[in-house]
Structures are given as structure tokens and as C-alpha cells.
Amino acid sequence: MNKEIIERAQRAKAKKALLGEDVDIEYYTTETNEHDVLASLDDISEDYGQDLLNAGIEPSEKDRSGSFLQRDRSVVFSRVKYPGLELMSTTDAIKKYDWLKEYLWKAIPVDMDKYTAEVELAQSHGYFIRSEAGSKVTIPVQSCLFITSDKIRQNVHNIVIAEENSELHLITGCSVSHTVNSALHLGVSEFYVKKGAKITFTMVHNWGGGVEVRPRSAVVIEDDGVYISNYILVTPVKSLQMFPTMYCAGRNARATSQSIVYATNDAKIDMGSRAVLQGEGSKAEIISRVIATDNAKIIARGDVFGEAADAKGHIECRGLMLSDTATIDSIPELKATRRDLDLSHEAAVGKIAEEEIQYLMARGLSEGEATSVIIRGFLNVDITGLPDALAKETKKMFEMSLEKVM
Amino acid sequence: MLEIKDLTVEVVGKEIIRDFNLCIERGEVHVLFGPNGCGKTTLLMTILGIPAYKVKKGVITFKGVDITDFPTNERVKLGMGMSFQHPPEIRGVKLGDMVNIALGRKEEKIDESVIELAKRLNISVDFLNRDVNLGFSGGEVKRSEILQLLAQTPGFLMFDEPDSGVDVENIGLIGDLMNELLGRNEILSKRGRSGLIITHSGFIMDYINPDRAHVMLNGRIACSGIPEEVARHIMKEGFERCVKLCGVLNEQGDN
Numbered sequence: 001m002n003k004e005i006i007e008r009a010q011r012a013k014a015k016k017a018l019l020g021e022d023v024d025i026e027y028y029t030t031e032t033n034e035h036d037v038l039a040s041l042d043d044i045s046e047d048y049g050q051d052l053l054n055a056g057i058e059p060s061e062k063d064r065s066g067s068f069l070q071r072d073r074s075v076v077f078s079r080v081k082y083p084g085l086e087l088m089s090t091t092d093a094i095k096k097y098d099w100l101k102e103y104l105w106k107a108i109p110v111d112m113d114k115y116t117a118e119v120e121l122a123q124s125h126g127y128f129i130r131s132e133a134g135s136k137v138t139i140p141v142q143s144c145l146f147i148t149s150d151k152i153r154q155n156v157h158n159i160v161i162a163e164e165n166s167e168l169h170l171i172t173g174c175s176v177s178h179t180v181n182s183a184l185h186l187g188v189s190e191f192y193v194k195k196g197a198k199i200t201f202t203m204v205h206n207w208g209g210g211v212e213v214r215p216r217s218a219v220v221i222e223d224d225g226v227y228i229s230n231y232i233l234v235t236p237v238k239s240l241q242m243f244p245t246m247y248c249a250g251r252n253a254r255a256t257s258q259s260i261v262y263a264t265n266d267a268k269i270d271m272g273s274r275a276v277l278q279g280e281g282s283k284a285e286i287i288s289r290v291i292a293t294d295n296a297k298i299i300a301r302g303d304v305f306g307e308a309a310d311a312k313g314h315i316e317c318r319g320l321m322l323s324d325t326a327t328i329d330s331i332p333e334l335k336a337t338r339r340d341l342d343l344s345h346e347a348a349v350g351k352i353a354e355e356e357i358q359y360l361m362a363r364g365l366s367e368g369e370a371t372s373v374i375i376r377g378f379l380n381v382d383i384t385g386l387p388d389a390l391a392k393e394t395k396k397m398f399e400m401s402l403e404k405v406m
Numbered sequence: 407m408l409e410i411k412d413l414t415v416e417v418v419g420k421e422i423i424r425d426f427n428l429c430i431e432r433g434e435v436h437v438l439f440g441p442n443g444c445g446k447t448t449l450l451m452t453i454l455g456i457p458a459y460k461v462k463k464g465v466i467t468f469k470g471v472d473i474t475d476f477p478t479n480e481r482v483k484l485g486m487g488m489s490f491q492h493p494p495e496i497r498g499v500k501l502g503d504m505v506n507i508a509l510g511r512k513e514e515k516i517d518e519s520v521i522e523l524a525k526r527l528n529i530s531v532d533f534l535n536r537d538v539n540l541g542f543s544g545g546e547v548k549r550s551e552i553l554q555l556l557a558q559t560p561g562f563l564m565f566d567e568p569d570s571g572v573d574v575e576n577i578g579l580i581g582d583l584m585n586e587l588l589g590r591n592e593i594l595s596k597r598g599r600s601g602l603i604i605t606h607s608g609f610i611m612d613y614i615n616p617d618r619a620h621v622m623l624n625g626r627i628a629c630s631g632i633p634e635e636v637a638r639h640i641m642k643e644g645f646e647r648c649v650k651l652c653g654v655l656n657e658q659g660d661n
Contacts, residue, residue: 318497353494354457354458356494356496358456358457358478359490359493359496360496360507361477361479362454362479362488362490363482363504363507363554363558364479364507364508365507366477366479367479373499373507374496374499376498376499377496377497377499377503378497380498380499381498
């Protein structure tokens with residue numbers, strides 16, 4: 001372990017995050033039973049199987065190139081089926097590869113806030129996924145971070161590396177068992193997209209009304225690299241704050257982030273993406289669709305910083321209000337530090353237009369059906385850049401998630 | 407098919423239609439002329455049951471059922487359909503989805519049956535995949551509306567200005583399809599569908615032959631007659647003068 005990193009983490013232990021409500025980490029325990037390793041992913045109890053499915057994880061491992069499952073603080077399954085891919089717990093990877101220290105805490109500072117410090121000081125695994133140079137496995141790897149014990153903190157550190165000219169598709173499902181009342185999930189994820197490589201990252205959050213979530217993610221994209229993120233949250237959560245940063249570091253690096261959030265009950269959600277355009281000709285697009293109902297509070301952020309020649313960035317943030325006691329705060333931010341670039345944003349927050357409902361009713365739908373069609377349409381972001389099968393899969397995951405709330 | 411008696415309608419507290427009467431029999435197509443703002447669209451919206459159009463007085467009977475208080479979708483179930491003049495844009499809902507909804511199918515893909523239907527209106531698959539009405543040109547809106555009606559096949563059809571903004575190439579196509587939708591290609595005794603077309607320009611009259619024409623002024627039918635004659639009077643003399651001429655003719659007829 002790197003002494004300097006630990007010291008920095010120690011010093012940041014009480015450092016509050018800039019955004020989001022402050023979480024009392026100590027309220028949650030790191031003491032929990034270790035869980036037994038599974039021989040096969042579908043050995044997981046049927047009860048839990050549904051919780052995994054709800055987060056887009058396929059217990060049968062069908063159409064997956066590899067699978068990783070961490071239950072609470074134990075890695076219970078990790079297997080890769082395709083050559084060209086590596087998958088193991090971060091703990092094992094640190095032991096196996098001395099060079100991994102070149103990646104740990106390189107995209108995210110360990111002393112960013114008390115959550116990153118906590119992950120360093122009381123880490124409970126996380127996944128390490130790497131695609132070898134030139135390997136292009138279009139079938140997705142799935143990883144699942146699953147909480148089944150009450151009041152625990154799950155502190156994971158994930159590292160994803162796509163070596164030069166490789167392609168890596170990852171589906172991550174973060175899920176909590178329906179039996180858990182409260183928990184804290186801290187997830188640090190560092191993504192490295194090397195020259196000419198591509199990572200697509202599709203993440204479904206399936207939390208519960210008592211779960212607090214503080215992911216800390218960053219992506220470094222080199223020359224001609226491509227990173228696409230799709231994020232879906234439609235189930236309840238107590239509070240969630242995340243603001244992943246995509247560094248388009250290389251020439252023509254491209255980043256896309258699409259988020260779909262449907263916030264219910266008393267959820268407090270502060271989320272968005274930031275893109276830093278450092279490479280000449282780099283491009284970023286940040287798209288979000290957020291819906292707030294009941295007493296939910298959403299802050300939808302989007303930041304694009306243009307720092308390189310011919311950089312292009314765009315933010316598109318749309319919000320839909322379904323209740324008078326909810327709030328949506330849309331905060332797009334653009335920052336340019338030179339002339340030869342192009343940054344833009346569009347943001348809109350509104351309600352369902354009565355005439356849209358009437359129009360659909362004039363084609364035979366009831367008022368309820370019409371509302372549901374409009375909401376689905378609103379959340380319908382065309383996912384581009386995914387392999388066909390994965391695009392279909394994502395669509396299916398989205399439909400399934402939505403099925404539950406409508 | 408449709409009978410309207412003593413209808414008075416308010417929109418945002420303002421009376422737009424008053425003491426209005428109209429009867430459209432099975433197999434009949436009526437055309438309603440009138441200047442902008444005379445209440446034509448209000449009439450169609452009221453027949454369709456759009457809540458912003460409040461019926462203060464009167465009864466609307468459709469296929470023998472008093473539908474005055476029915477929600478729109480119940481009227482549609484009874485066999486009513488409308489081609490809107492200014493339909494709303496709905497983000498994320500594709501024209502193809504609308505066709506599926508009109509076909510009564512739920513969450514279906516844009517498949518061959520939708521594509522075949524669209525071909526009849528020169529609508530491409532790409533166009534079916536566009537968000538409905540978002541950035542559509544005037545003519546595209548009309549074709550999209552007719553396509554949805556083709557999917558819906560209602561027994562009573564309302565067209566709100568089907569000819570406005572349509573280019574010459576497409577007006578014939580729209581006219582043909584309107585005739586088909588209205589069952590005008592059938593022989594007289596077999597005509598089962600009815601319709602109400604509103605137009606202020608009358609261009610569509612070159613393509614369809616309605617059974618009866620009315621001129622609407624200030625929320626009422628001011629005169630009625632044979633469509634060609636009414637249209638000719640309007641073109642030549644304008645709406646007000648046409649009504650006067652009608653009055654003279656009607657009086658002569660009464661005597």
C-alpha cells in the first residue's frame with residue numbers, strides 16, 4: 001500500500017463533499033458476515049435473483065462475456081468466458097499487478113472528500129476489468145454490486161481499462177435486496193480508455209428508499225478513444241449524489257453521457273456529468289431526462305469545460321414535473337478558455353401538456369394510458385454507439401425498470 | 407350518425423358557439439365553410455370532447471348515444487376520428503408509435519403493417535421514426551394525420567383544414583385518401599361512413615364531393631346549401647354576401 005495515499009486519505013476523513021447532503025458514514029457498519037463463493041451465478045437464491053434482474057443482471061449469464069458479483073463486502077462470483085478480457089476483484093488485481101498503482105487514484109484524487117477517503121481506508125473490493133490491446137468483445141461483461149445486509153457500508157473501488165484499440169462493454173447493476181431497510185454504497189470507479197479504444201458503460205441503479213449512495217467516477221479518454229455512458233435510475237433511493245467527470249484528454253476523444261432518472265417519494269438526487277475537453281478536436285455530449293414526482297428533489301447538472309482547439313460540447317437537459325411538491329433544479333454550465341471551440345446547452349423543465357394527452361386520447365387511449373405514453377416518450381433517449389444486441393438489451397432493461405413505476 | 411341540438415360552447419369563459427344545430431346522416435359528408443375565428447375548429451373540438459371546450463347548453467348525439475359528457479377516448483371508441491389542424495409535438499413518441507396506437511396495438515414495433523400503410527402516403531420508414539409533429543412541415547402534418555386516420559378507420563371523420571399548407575403534389579393524394587376514408591368510392595346505397603370537413607380556402611373541394619355545405623358565421627350556421635353553389639358564391643362574393651344570397655334563395659324556396 002502506498003503510504004502517501006493512505007496519509008492523504010486520513011487527512012480527508014472529515015472532508016465534506018462539495019455537493020449533496022452530508023452522510024453520516026459511521027451510522028453504517030463495516031462489520032458483516034462474509035458470504036460464500038458461488039459455483040455459478042444462478043446458484044444465488046431465487047429471492048435474490050429477482051433483485052439482480054431488476055438491476056439488469058442476468059443470473060443465467062446468457063449473452064454475457066463475463067460476470068462479477070459482489071455481495072455486501074464479499075466477492076462471491078467472478079468469471080470471464082471470452083479471451084481478451086480480464087475480470088477479477090480489485091483486491092486480487094492489486095496483488096497480481098504491480099503496475100495497477102499507475103491507475104489507482106489517478107483519475108480521482110483520494111482526498112476528494114470523505115467518501116473517497118473512506119473507500120481507500122476501508123475498501124471492500126470492487127471489480128477490475130481490462131480488455132487486452134486489440135481485443136473487441138462486443139458481448140457485454142456484467143458486474144453487480146449487491147447489498148443484502150441491513151445498515152452496512154459497501155465501499156468498492158472499481159478499475160476499468162480498455163487497452164489500445166480494444167472494445168469493452170460493461171453492464172453494471174447496483175442493487176439492494178428488498179429485505180434491506182438502510183445501507184450506504186460508496187463506489188469509486190476509474191475508467192481508462194486508451195488510444196483508439198472504446199468503453200460503453202450501462203449502469204442501472206436499483207436501490208431502496210433507505211439507501212444512501214455516493215458514487216465517485218472519472219474517465220480518462222486518450223486519442224481517438226470513445227466512452228459512452230448510459231445511466232438509469234427509476235426505483236426509489238433515499239439520497240444520491242454523483243457528478244462523474246469525463247476527461248477527453250486525447251485528440252478526437254469522444255464522450256457521451258445519457259441519464260434517465262425517475263425520482264419518487266422523498267428521494268434527494270443530485271446528479272449529472274462533467275466533461276473536460278482537453279484534447280484537440282475532442283467532443284462531449286451530456287444528455288439527461290429527469291422526472292420528479294411526489295416530494296422528490298432533483299438537481300440535474302451538466303458541465304462542459306472547453307480547453308482545447310476545435311473542441312465541441314453540448315448539454316441537453318430536460319425535466320418533467322409530475323407533482324407540485326417536487327422540485328427540479330437544472331444547472332447546465334459551460335466554460336470556455338479559448339476562441340476556437342463550440343459549446344452549447346439547452347435545458348427545459350415543464351409539465352405534461354394537456355393537449356398532448358388529448359391528442360393521444362383522440363387516437364383511442366385513456367387518460368392514464370396517454371400519460372404513460374408521454375412519460376415513456378419523454379424518457380426515450382435513442383441510445384447510439386452500442387452494439388445492436390446491447391442496445392436492445394438496454395432498451396429492455398429500461399422498459400423493465402419503467403414497468404415497475406408505471 | 408351525428409346530431410347536434412341547441413349547442414352553446416364556451417372557451418376560457420367566452421362564448422364561441424351559440425344555439426348551434428347540425429345533423430349529419432349515415433353516409434353523408436358535410437363541408438363547413440367560414441372565415442377564421444368563426445368557431446369551426448371549436449365545433450370539431452367540442453364534438454371530439456376536448457375538455458377546454460365547455461358545453462354550456464345543448465346535446466350531442468352520436469350513433470344514437472348522448473355523448474355530450476363522454477371523454478374523448480370513449481367517443482373515439484364509438485367510431486369518431488379527427489385530422490387535427492395543429493396537432494401537438496410529442497417528444498420521444500414516434501409517428502410509427504402513433505400509428506400503432508391508432509391501430510389499437512400496444513407497444514408494438516414499427517413493423518410491415520405500419521410501413522405498408524405509410525407507403526400509401528409516401529411516408530418513409532425514416533419519417534415513421536421521427537418524433538410525431540416535431541419539425542413537421544404543414545404538408546407533413548396533414549399526411550401524418552391522414553395516416554393515423556387510415557390506421558384508425560373511424561366511421562365518422564372530421565377534417566380540420568386538410569388542405570392548408572399542402573403542396574400541389576400531395577393535395578391530390580390527400581383528396582384520394584380522404585375519399586377512401588369517407589367511403590366515397592362506394593355506391594350511394596352502400597356508403598356507411600360520414601364526415602365533417604372544415605375549410606376556409608375550399609381547395610379540397612376540387613377533390614371531394616360533399617353532400618351538403620354550410621357557412622358558419624359568429625358561432626352559428628348562417629346558411630346551408632349545395633356544396634358547389636355555396637363554394638362558388640364564397641369564391642366570388644365572400645362569406646357575408648354568400649349568406650345573404652343563401653337567405654334570398656332559401657326564402658324563395660320556402661315560398
